[in-house]
Amino acid sequence: MSNQRTELEKLGEFGLIDHLTKDFVNKNNSTEFGIGDDAAVISISEEEAKLISTDMLIEGVHFNLMYMPLKHLGYKAVAVNLSDICAMNGTPEQITVSIAVSNRFPVEALEELYEGIKTACSIYNVDLIGGDTTSSLSGLSISITAIGSAKKKDITYRSGSKEGDLLVTTGDLGAAYMGLQILEREKAVYNENPNIQPDLDGHDYIIERQLKPEARIDILKYLKELDVKPSSMIDISDGLASEIMHLCKSSKVGCHVYDEKIPIDAKTSMTALEFNMDPSTCALNGGEDYELLFTVPQSEFEKIKGNPHMSIIGHMTNENDGIYFIDKGGSAIELKAQGWSHFE
Amino acid sequence: MSNQRTELEKLGEFGLIDHLTKDFVNKNNSTEFGIGDDAAVISISEEEAKLISTDMLIEGVHFNLMYMPLKHLGYKAVAVNLSDICAMNGTPEQITVSIAVSNRFPVEALEELYEGIKTACSIYNVDLIGGDTTSSLSGLSISITAIGSAKKKDITYRSGSKEGDLLVTTGDLGAAYMGLQILEREKAVYNENPNIQPDLDGHDYIIERQLKPEARIDILKYLKELDVKPSSMIDISDGLASEIMHLCKSSKVGCHVYDEKIPIDAKTSMTALEFNMDPSTCALNGGEDYELLFTVPQSEFEKIKGNPHMSIIGHMTNENDGIYFIDKGGSAIELKAQGWSHFE
Numbered sequence: 169m170s171n172q173r174t175e176l177e178k179l180g181e182f183g184l185i186d187h188l189t190k191d192f193v194n195k196n197n198s199t200e201f202g203i204g205d206d207a208a209v210i211s212i213s214e215e216e217a218k219l220i221s222t223d224m225l226i227e228g229v230h231f232n233l234m235y236m237p238l239k240h241l242g243y244k245a246v247a248v249n250l251s252d253i254c255a256m257n258g259t260p261e262q263i264t265v266s267i268a269v270s271n272r273f274p275v276e277a278l279e280e281l282y283e284g285i286k287t288a289c290s291i292y293n294v295d296l297i298g299g300d301t302t303s304s305l306s307g308l309s310i311s312i313t314a315i316g317s318a319k320k321k322d323i324t325y326r327s328g329s330k331e332g333d334l335l336v337t338t339g340d341l342g343a344a345y346m347g348l349q350i351l352e353r354e355k356a357v358y359n360e361n362p363n364i365q366p367d368l369d370g371h372d373y374i375i376e377r378q379l380k381p382e383a384r385i386d387i388l389k390y391l392k393e394l395d396v397k398p399s400s401m402i403d404i405s406d407g408l409a410s411e412i413m414h415l416c417k418s419s420k421v422g423c424h425v426y427d428e429k430i431p432i433d434a435k436t437s438m439t440a441l442e443f444n445m446d447p448s449t450c451a452l453n454g455g456e457d458y459e460l461l462f463t464v465p466q467s468e469f470e471k472i473k474g475n476p477h478m479s480i481i482g483h484m485t486n487e488n489d490g491i492y493f494i495d496k497g498g499s500a501i502e503l504k505a506q507g508w509s510h511f512e
Numbered sequence: 513m514s515n516q517r518t519e520l521e522k523l524g525e526f527g528l529i530d531h532l533t534k535d536f537v538n539k540n541n542s543t544e545f546g547i548g549d550d551a552a553v554i555s556i557s558e559e560e561a562k563l564i565s566t567d568m569l570i571e572g573v574h575f576n577l578m579y580m581p582l583k584h585l586g587y588k589a590v591a592v593n594l595s596d597i598c599a600m601n602g603t604p605e606q607i608t609v610s611i612a613v614s615n616r617f618p619v620e621a622l623e624e625l626y627e628g629i630k631t632a633c634s635i636y637n638v639d640l641i642g643g644d645t646t647s648s649l650s651g652l653s654i655s656i657t658a659i660g661s662a663k664k665k666d667i668t669y670r671s672g673s674k675e676g677d678l679l680v681t682t683g684d685l686g687a688a689y690m691g692l693q694i695l696e697r698e699k700a701v702y703n704e705n706p707n708i709q710p711d712l713d714g715h716d717y718i719i720e721r722q723l724k725p726e727a728r729i730d731i732l733k734y735l736k737e738l739d740v741k742p743s744s745m746i747d748i749s750d751g752l753a754s755e756i757m758h759l760c761k762s763s764k765v766g767c768h769v770y771d772e773k774i775p776i777d778a779k780t781s782m783t784a785l786e787f788n789m790d791p792s793t794c795a796l797n798g799g800e801d802y803e804l805l806f807t808v809p810q811s812e813f814e815k816i817k818g819n820p821h822m823s824i825i826g827h828m829t830n831e832n833d834g835i836y837f838i839d840k841g842g843s844a845i846e847l848k849a850q851g852w853s854h855f856e
Contacts, residue, residue: 172618173618173620174619174620175615176615176618176622179619181646184619185643185645187623188623188645189626189640192630192639194639196605196637196638196639198605198606198661199606199639202640202641202642203640203641203643207642208642210605210606212556212560212562213556218554218562220657220659221642222643222644222655222657223644224610224611224644224646226647226648226649226653227649229612229646229648230646261540261542261543262542262552262554262564264564264566266655268570268653269520271520271521273520274516274517274520275519275520275522275523275528275531276517276518279532282533286535286536289536294540295539295546296546297543297552297564298546298547298551298552298564298565298566299529300566300567300568300655301525301528301529301532302568302570302573303573304570304573305573305651306649306650307649309568309648309653311566311610313564313608313657315564
């Protein structure tokens with residue numbers, strides 16, 4: 169090792185991946201697409217492919233067992249991986265689950281975790297086909313790999329968006345982040361005084377969005393019914409702003425996204441205001457919504473317009489025009505990604 | 513959660529996996545084989561399949577950075593995963609690599625790790641197609657998933673062995689374990705007095721077996737040249753005894769394995785004696801050899817006999833006859849798996 173020391177935070181998560189993998193060259197014909205999208209694409213025939221996506225969840229970084237029941241954690245760990253397969257317009261079919269666990273956990277705790285994993289497998293119709301179980305010195309780590317199927321012509325990459333395309337998000341945004349704020353607040357109250365019962369009343373929706381997100385596999389069905397194939401797609405795991413930047417970078421386009429068009433549930437807004445936060449900022453930078461963000465040609469406007477599951481929130485512009493958030497007063501603010509950066 | 517508390521060590525690693533996954537039912541036609549072999553098998557056409565295997569390596573449990581250079585660790589992490597694909601008689605083609613790392617590590621350390629990963633990818637002709645990079649509260653965790661290809665008719669399961677089959681191991685056994693003993697001894701000496709230089713002289717071979725094991729992809733080529741398809745196969749990660757038990761359990765056969773036939777390198781034996789250990793015990797229970805253990809019908813005896821890469825070490829018997837180690841004096845000792853059990 170050289171004597172130089174560069175801190176991880178200097179590069180950030182995405183910069184670090186780019187840096188570490190920049191010299192790798194793909195050699196196998198079956199490797200259709202490697203690093204740089206929600207899932208890798210492995211060719212299995214002229215027309216068909218397998219999709220591979222993997223995620224690692226670390227106790228104390230991605231989840232806190234003080235308010236995250238193990239059953240929910242198991243469910244969420246599966247759902248967020250399947251979300252990546254959905255973001256490629258593919259059908260998830262299998263998962264592997266590896267866990268590292270300290271002997272602080274009894275067998276019964278892992279039964280709870282696997283109960284959640286089993287529920288997710290059942291709801292999303294995926295099979296658990298393997299994994300690894302090992303001990304850790306402290307805490308719980310979960311690593312899941314999801315495998316899906318897709319016709320090559322159906323696969324939606326981040327790179328397919330064109331200038332003029334409409335930008336569409338599913339569902340509503342910012343709820344999972346506000347749910348986390350409520351849970352963190354009640355944890356702090358409990359730590360002060362364990363006799364006070366947590367006050368979660370009226371926050372069911374946003375807490376559920378945090379504890380039990382869903383992979384929007386239903387959206388793929390709706391899109392098929394509408395006969396719409398997105399020109400690009402990504403799932404919203406790190407926050408709307410960060411995902412827009414990914415689409416723009418991969419597709420070499422700019423973007424205008426309109427504050428007034430961003431779908432935010434009333435309960436999210438109310439909670440944000442309670443915390444003196446701007447609801448739009450929560451939607452832009454909060455993360456963990458696991459909604460799908462996609463682009464479609466303007467010619468598809470009539471098919472998307474008014475769909476209760478989808479909101480048109482902006483349009484793609486020329487790359488040189490940059491990426492802008494247009495606030496309710498009409499001012500254009502240049503977007504900077506502020507998604508989760510675990511190293512900061 | 514119920515109030516009962518069952519310690520993880522009560523079930524052991526394999527018992528725990530069985531227990532946690534016993535109620536999972538496969539629903540997808542593409543899932544040809546799930547949990548219970550070195551890799552899962554996903555059908556991609558009538559004749560072809562993809563193989564999926566995954567492993568998790570935890571600092572302080574699977575490796576010690578005090579004597580494991582990061583470059584070697586990266587190489588080993590890839591090799592041991594590819595070994596699982598080889599054990600199914602498949603060709604590894606892709607890997608995903610996820611790492612969780614604390615900010616104790618600078619970028620330069622991860623560059624070393626990925627240098628080893630890249631070397632392994634280059635030597636084994638596999639592509640790095642994805643992964644996840646996140647922070648951890650302490651230490652380094654690596655989770656790798658390997659993807660391989662195979663013709664369905666070529667796949668070797670653990671379950672295919674028949675009574676009368678010959679039991680064959682590749683290479684020599686116990687070396688990686690004795691290499692670990694040397695490294696642990698020198699670590700203890702160093703901890704006592706950091707001014708004493710480690711004495712690794714004459715132990716190059718066994719230390720390399722510990723720090724830089726190889727996936728025996730070359731064996732698959734030799735077997736093809738000999739026109740031999742093993743009736744069952746597994747890789748030796750937890751020690752010969754444990755792997756024999758897996759083959760016997762899956763194939764519903766018994767086994768006689770002969771002490772005098774087990775290939776042990778002279779340097780392994782010498783080091784074992786230096787440590788007052790029985791070399792055969794190191795081979796049986798040491799682990800991390802990553803050699804291939806397979807069975808062939810007796811009719812293949814002439815093809816295997818005298819092959820410098822392969823040793824016939826026993827034969828499979830009736831299930832009711834049990835699993836026996838025949839020592840050099842001719843006494844039969846019933847084998848009990850004593851492989852690595854991380855929870856004990």
